[in-house]
Amino acid sequence: MTGRNVASTALKAREFPILVALAAVVVTTGLVNPTFASSEGISAILIESSVIGLLAASQSMLIIMRQIDLSVGSTTGLVAFLVGQNAAANIGVPFAVSVGVGLAVGLVVGVVNGFLIAYLGLPSLVVTIAMLYVVRGVFSHLAGGETITAEQVPAPLVELGSGSIFGVPYLFVCALIGAISVTLLLRYSRWGRDLYAIGSNPEAALRVGIPVARRTFVAFALSGIFTGVAGLLLLGRFSFADATSGLGIELYVIAACVIGGVAIAGGVGTAVGALIGAVLLQTITFALGALGVSQFWQQAVAGALLVLAITFDRVVAVRSARRVVRRVEVLA
Amino acid sequence: MMALQRLRLTAWDRGIVLLLILTLLFGGMSSELFLTGDNLNFVISDVSEVLLIAFPMALLIIVRDIDLSVASSLTLASAVIGITYEATLSMPIAVVAGLATGSLCGLVNGLLVTKLGLSSLAVTIGTLALYRGLCFVLLGDMPISSLPMEWTDLAFYPIGSTFLPWSVVLLALFGALFWYLLHGTRFGRWCYAIGQGEEAAAYSGIPVDRVRLLLFVMTGFMAGLAGLVYTLRFASASPDGAMGYELIVIAAVLFGGVAIAGGIGTMWGVIAAVLVWGASRSLLQLAGFDANALVIVSGLLLLVSVAIPQLISRLREQLGHRSPRGGNPTRGEASLPSGNEVVHPSPAGAGHDQGSN
Amino acid sequence: MVKTSLATKAVAVTLGVLVIAGLTAMPAQAAPKSGLKIAIIPKAINNGYFTAWNKGAQKACKEISATCKYMGPTTATGPAQVAFINQAIQQGYNAIVISAADQNAITPALKKAIARKICIVTSDADITDTKSRTVAVLPASSERIGAAEVDWIAAQIGNKGKVAVLSAAATAANQNAWIEAMKRQLAAKYPNITLAGVYYGDDDATKSAQQYNQILTEHPDIAGIISPTTVGIRAAAQEKKSKGSKVAITGLGLPSEMAPYVLDGTVKEFGLWNPIDLGYVGTMAAAECASGNLKQATGAKFTAGGKSYTQGANGVVYLGDPYKFDSSNIVAFSKIY
Amino acid sequence: MAGNLLSVEGAYKRFGGVHALAGASLEVSAGEIVGLLGENGAGKSTLVKTLAGLHSLDAGTITLQGRPFSQGNPRSAREQGIAVIYQEPSLFPDLSLAENVFVGRQPTTGGRVDWRGMVSQTQGLFDGLGIDLNPLRPARGLSIADQQMVEIVKALSIDASLIIMDEPSAALSAAEVAQLMTVARRLKDQGRGVVYISHRLDEVTELCDSVTVMRDGATVATAAVAQIDTTQIVRWMVGREITEMFPKFDAEVGDVVLSVKGLTRAGVFHDISFDVRRGEIVALAGLVGAGRSEVVRAIFGIDHHDSGTVSVSGSVLRNGSPSAAMSAGVALVPEDRRLQGLFMPAAISRNIAMTVLARLRSRLLLRGISERRVATDWAGRLQLKYANIEDPVERLSGGNQQKVVLAKWLATDPALLIVDEPTRGIDVGTKAEVHRLLSEQAVRGLAVLMVSSDLPEVLGMADRVLVMREGRLVAEIARADATQESVMTAATISGALA
Structure with missing residues (x-):
């Protein structure tokens, strides 16, 4: 078995149809409205996908192990705000400190989530809905009516939010690096493989001696750090933060994962797939506009497409499972 | 306590009911404004929509499903009520159309979940966006507020000379109905059974998918009804109404002792939980806390509601009691007698009757 | 300075x-x-x-x-x-x-x-x-606010071209009244300016910025954007600044938030009460x-x-x-x- | 003994009041296949679990390759060279076969999982055993036989010196069993020790070098296969005359209750026709995987059938509707008690009353008191041992749990009682009670259809034995003609006729 085969089998799995769908949307819309497929148009889509994409990439890690984190929206906003506030309050603070603040805030929320879920055995859906409220409330209290505006944002973040390299926005480069590193971590480390095993069959995972609680805890903590990075990206992206930053994005993050082929039942999917899902979600939104679909229809169509994507994924999964069974029967 | 015991509440539900009583007592003592008819009227009105949806949501979570699209269904029903009224000038027709819309939303969710075998979490995240989008399609940027006074007055004036809002009629009617459904009928036993073991339920001749489908339709219907109350209460139909209610409903149901893993929960707990939530919000507000504090308290209540039973069970394990279930033994609808043990170590089964009648 | x-x-x-x-x-x-x-x-x-x-x-x-x-x-x-x-x-x-x-x-x-x-x-x-x-x-009055905003943008784009509106929520009553007034003012005074569309940023910085990009994607030839909401105009200004577009921006904004954009030329003029x-x-x-x-x-x-x-x-x-x-x-x- | 690999001596293990092991011993040499035999509950699985590191002995010694075996830790058991292959493999359905083999200990180069190495190692192991599977395919959708093979490869990949196979053939077809045996022999040729647990005596005598027979927690005999025959083995296993165990009363056989005609479910079972009459106990025998459970599931309506009819008391049942079957008087005590039969966290009373809720309503209200009344009544009739009728059923012993399932179904007052493996995993005492109960029901005029892999049970209880093989009904044997041999021959050997 060659490495090339390994790679191609890995890609063949679930990300491929999403990429095809993405290409189809871009090409058809681009034919109708050429600016859509122009480099500016694509760059705009990539920028808009970055924060959700990075969050989806780290969320995929949790969904793969049958967990979920709905608190990411609140945490992302909180990080963005606190980093800005910190930089504004201590003018000339080194950029590394800003980054440190962001990652630390994300990590704290992740550790709290992880502890409650992994070591107290509480269901992640409930814990993270609760944390969604708690973090948002604390955030809102800290922020009050204060806004973080462009001049308060650390310069490197502003640069991050506006610059690009070879036409690819820095923001998306960050999301891509994040998604690729999660994908590689999950694919090439024993730690990552354990997450797939846990999500695929939690009881069997215990039986083969995988430390499920520890893996869960670390995954949430790691996801917290990624959320911190997403908060930095959010701040760089808009050069602005206030008490409503990041409000309600958690559902888009989950949607991106689902569209990107991360099975909500666990065990299947990649972070890169989740990022592609985020890009596809954003592309559809832009495409609907570029095709002249009324603003009022856009959300409805996006929702319908999301339902379709879930249905399609399931139908494909059932089909391929059936095909495998049939092949086995023929062999036997 | 004896009276409560006769109601056959489990430890958690008793705790919630006790918490409700304490909240009311504490509220009455700490602020003379709290227990006024006026304020109670407001508190009840304020929780009406959440409570109406919480009734069926409790059943849905007990069978291990979930519906995140309820707030969008509510708003869609509200939009349809507004539009139908504008078109027909007949409120009865509009109400029927609204309830039908809600039920249809539920039916679509239910069919996708039961017929295609999709995860209800994923499906209803999708329909959450879809139904909300349809609200904007229907109403665009024009909220409808030309509703007949004789209907909006229902939401405005209390019943006769009492302080109770008219929505109490719906709350009492459907509260009793869903209580009966869950605790007094075969259907309710089926719900618990499906949540405790779907396969065993199928092997017991329970039409599992039909029950689940019906629950989704009920949830949709109740979201539609909540949409009616919402429309009348705010005398308008707007596409961006009830944002975020889905998480409030789910949080309240879980706070009421329904286990997210299914099979456990009571209607008493859910009703008490929603009322505690509403009362404590009002209390905090009257005490001068700002909106941020309310948000934090909502989250903490939810966290505490899952953490405490878990900690109790850990403690019991350490004290050498055998926990009947890995999860949260004190919250067992099913493990009623073990619930008794938590509060009264005396032998259970003192002849009290199951099902709170 | x-x-x-x-x-x-x-x-x-x-x-x-x-x-x-x-x-x-x-x-x-x-x-x-x-x-x-x-x-x-x-x-x-x-x-x-x-x-x-x-x-x-x-x-x-x-x-x-x-x-x-x-x-x-x-x-x-x-x-x-x-x-x-x-x-x-x-x-x-x-x-x-x-x-x-x-x-x-x-x-x-x-x-x-x-x-x-x-x-x-x-x-x-x-x-x-x-x-x-x-x-x-x-x-x-809504008429005056709407008309004033159209006048500001018209002056910046030379009385011709495509303009778009970046509003708050679709249900925001005062914004909708102003937009209606804008349409009347355009029809009455500026026959060479066309309204490309109304976009809703829901007074959410993130969404407003996305809507700004959507406008530029859909209408690359857009000449001006009117944002009659403080959140929207600030988001649009920030987007323009980071992307370097030539679109003219005006609308209603807070001076304290808009000052950097006016001083660096991103936004020429805007207003508020x-x-x-x-x-x-x-x-x-x-x-x-x-x-x-x-x-x-x-x-x-x-x-x-x-x-x-x-x-x-x-x-x-x-x-x-x-x-x-x-x-x-x-x-x-x-x-x- | 030369090349002694494993030696278990004087093993004792108690769970509560039950002696699971009471003086068990086992010897395995390198390059030897030992058949470990015994009835259900004889202590085989406790012994296996001890060797797998899941239990520790109360008393006794285990020596592995001359060193004392350190007990009580699955990982350490594996590291010491013992691999266990269970009857029901537990693979990770979403992971590739290669990864299933190496899960938790993937080969790494510089901290990075070496996929290429892992795949090629797996391929090598597959090739070595003549397994034709792609190491990159996911485990989902594999047949049980292939899953067994993956488990065996997993054992090989840790270079286990002792491989224990716990009823590996139970769910396999004849061809698959042959393949399994080939693999087992290859392991033996590599100098490894193999413990082979099976109820199929023909397999054991064909494959194994020696047998060790356990009964009631103790080892009762060890012998080289060449020196004994199956009758002797059975005598050791049972330890007494089989008929004594099974209280079989004479019942009057009446009208046809269940009539199955041409029942077919594509790829699962084919053209099944038979009748069951009032007062009759009919056993459906055959190997696991022959399609017996599937047939009774289709009769009860859990699964749809593609063609054919099921009629009860003359009227045809609706396809795929358990509730229709129930109202026609069919009751099914399913195979998997924990998953299919019971709501484990629910009260005993809830479990028993679950099937009769429609009858319990008084004045519109379903009252817990009526549930408890009916449950207490049936618990009494079945001599259920419980502390409180509202205790969760998961607190009961396996035998008492099975009684709850029986109570739940007898409460429906059925005309036809179908029991699938009614005494699997039940202690001997309760087992006899269950058998007595089934006999009594037959006398009361019930028609009883019993699926069982327990041959003595089949022979002891059944008026007629229907034998299935590979989805077809291949033989019908009257009580008088039913012997271990006639049934097993029909169940295993194609072309054999009754």
Whole structure:
């Protein structure tokens, strides 16, 4: 078995149809409205996908192990705000400190989530809905009516939010690096493989001696750090933060994962797939506009497409499972 | 306590009911404004929509499903009520159309979940966006507020000379109905059974998918009804109404002792939980806390509601009691007698009757 | 660095006078009672615009020795405001000053407040049912605001080309009224300017920025964007700055938030009324009403800060045309609000 | 003994009041296949679990390759060279076969999982055993036989010196069993020790070098296969005359209750026709995987059938509707008690009353008191041992749990009682009670259809034995003609006729 085969089998799995769908949307819309497929148009889509994409990439890690984190929206906003506030309050603070603040805030929320879920055995859906409220409330209290505006944002973040390299926005480069590193971590480390095993069959995972609680805890903590990075990206992206930053994005993050082929039942999917899902979600939104679909229809169509994507994924999964069974029967 | 015991509440539900009583007592003592008819009227009105949806949501979570699209269904029903009224000038027709819309939303969710075998979490995240989008399609940027006074007055004036809002009629009617459904009928036993073991339920001749489908339709219907109350209460139909209610409903149901893993929960707990939530919000507000504090308290209540039973069970394990279930033994609808043990170590089964009648 | 023009000084002085006048002016007729309890309810707390609005309200309260509480929801929706209207009712406030987040949804709650003899004044944003409040203190008529914004953009793009509107929520009543006025002004005065579309950023920075990009993707030849909301114009300005587009941006913004963009040339001119004044006058009107000195009546007058205000039809009081900011005056105003 | 690999001596293990192991011993040499035999509950699985590191002995010694075996830790057991292959493999359905083999200990180069190495190692192991599977395919959709093969490869990949196969052939077809045996012999040729647990005596005598027979927790005999025959083995296993164990009363056989005609479910079972009459106990015998459970599931309506009819008392049942079957008087005590039969966290009373709820309503209200009444009544009739009728059923012993399932179904007053593996995993005492109960029901006029892999049970209880093989009904044997041999021959050997 060659490495090339390994790679191609890995890609063949679930990300491929999403990429095809993405290409189809871009090409058809681009034919109708050429600016859509122009480099500016694509760059705009990539920028808009970055924060959700990075969050989806780290969320995929949790969904793969049958967990979920709905608190990411609140945490992302909180990080963005606190980093800005910190930089504004201590003018000339080194950029590394800003980054440190962001990652630390994300990590704290992740550790709290992880502890409650992994070591107290509480269901992640409930814990993270609760944390969604708690973090948002604390955030809102800290922020009050204060806004973080462009001049308060650390310069490197502003640069991050506006610059690009070879036409690819820095923001998306960050999301891509994040998604690729999660994908590689999950694919090439024993730690990552354990997450797939846990999500695929939690009881069997215990039986083969995988430390499920520890893996869960670390995954949430790691996801917290990624959320911190997403908060930095959010701040760089808009050069602005206030008490409503990041409000309600958690559902888009989950949607991106689902569209990107991360099975909500666990065990299947990649972070890169989740990022592609985020890009596809954003592309559809832009495409609907570029095709002249009324603003009022856009959300409805996006929702319908999301339902379709879930249905399609399931139908494909059932089909391929059936095909495998049939092949086995023929062999036997 | 004896009276409560006769109601056959489990430890958690008793705790919630006790918490409700304490909240009311504490509220009455700490602020003379709290227990006024006026304020109670407001508190009840304020929780009406959440409570109406919480009734069926409790059943849905007990069978291990979930519906995140309820707030969008509510708003869609509200939009349809507004539009139908504008078109027909007949409120009865509009109400029927609204309830039908809600039920249809539920039916679509239910069919996708039961017929295609999709995860209800994923499906209803999708329909959450879809139904909300349809609200904007229907109403665009024009909220409808030309509703007949004789209907909006229902939401405005209390019943006769009492302080109770008219929505109490719906709350009492459907509260009793869903209580009966869950605790007094075969259907309710089926719900618990499906949540405790779907396969065993199928092997017991329970039409599992039909029950689940019906629950989704009920949830949709109740979201539609909540949409009616919402429309009348705010005398308008707007596409961006009830944002975020889905998480409030789910949080309240879980706070009421329904286990997210299914099979456990009571209607008493859910009703008490929603009322505690509403009362404590009002209390905090009257005490001068700002909106941020309310948000934090909502989250903490939810966290505490899952953490405490878990900690109790850990403690019991350490004290050498055998926990009947890995999860949260004190919250067992099913493990009623073990619930008794938590509060009264005396032998259970003192002849009290199951099902709170 | 920018030379302060005479005009700027004049405005600054006027504003200063207004402020000082409040402290020193002798009330013309019956003074408002002291010791009133007034609830100040914004569309949402945690919003810079309403922080400024509240500043004016608190100033008024101090002058008349009233107790004012600033309270409101975290998200700008009518139903969320209702809980705070109820709180004001329960706690026996004498008056409520509210910026309506929804033109209909809060009406039933306000009626209950009126039944408890609580004076209602809408400030900044009104409700549809004008009988459910005494007066509305609004920045300017929708016609004037809409027309002014179109005039600003027309001047920047040379009276021709495509423009788009980046609004707040699709249901925001005042924004919708302004947009209608913009359409009328375009039709009447600027035949060579076409309206490419209306986009909704829901007063959410993230969404507004995305909508800005959507506008540029859909209409690469767009000449100008009007954003009649402080969140929208700021997001658009930031996007333009980071992407380097040539689109002209105007609309309604807070000088303090917009100053950097005006100074670096991203935005040439934009406007706003003074939210501090809105809060101040609204609270004064509420105090007058609660003291029994003010009823809804066309032509009736009341004074605030030494200045007299006259009710128009349905008890609407306009503070005057929106004020235009550009590089000549932005620095001075950015220090005020 | 030369090349002694494993030696278990004087093993004792008690769970509560039950002696699971009471003086068990086992010897395995390198390059030897030992058949471990015994009835259900004889202590085999406790012994296996001890060797897998899941239990520790109360007393006794285990020596592995001359060193004392350190007990009580699965990982350490594996590291010491013992691999266990269970009857029901537990693979990770979403992971590739290669990864399933190496899960938790993937080969790494510089901290990075070496996929290429892992795949090629797996391929090598597959090739070595003649397994034709792609190491990159996911485990989902694999047949049980292939899953067994993956488990065996997993054992090989840790280079286990002792491989224990716990009823590996139970769910396999004849061809698959042959393949399994080939693999087992190859392991033996590599110098490894193999413990082979099976109920199929023909397999054991064909494959194994020696047998060790356990009964009631103790080892009762060890012998080289060449020196004994199956009758002797059975005598050791049972330890007494089989008939004594099974209280079989004479019942009057009446009208046809269940009539199955041409029942077919594509790829699962084919053209099944038979009748069951009042007062009759009919056993459906065959190997696991022959399609017996599937047939009774289709009769009860859990699964749809593609063609054919099921009629009860003359009327045809609706396809795929358990509730229709129930109202026609069919009751099914399913195979998997924990998953299919019971709501484990629910009260005993809830479980028993679950099937009769429609009858319990008084004045519109379903009252807990009526549930408890009916449950207490049946618990009494079945001599259920419980502390409180509202205790969760998961607190009961396996035998008492099975009684709850029986109570739940007898409460429906059925005309036809179908029991699928009614005494699997039940202690001997309760087992006899269950058998007595089934006999009594037959006397009362019930028609009883019993699926069982327990041959003595089949022979002891059944008036008639129907034998299935590979989805077809291949033989019908009257009580008088039913012997271990006749049934097993029909169940295993194609072309055999009754």
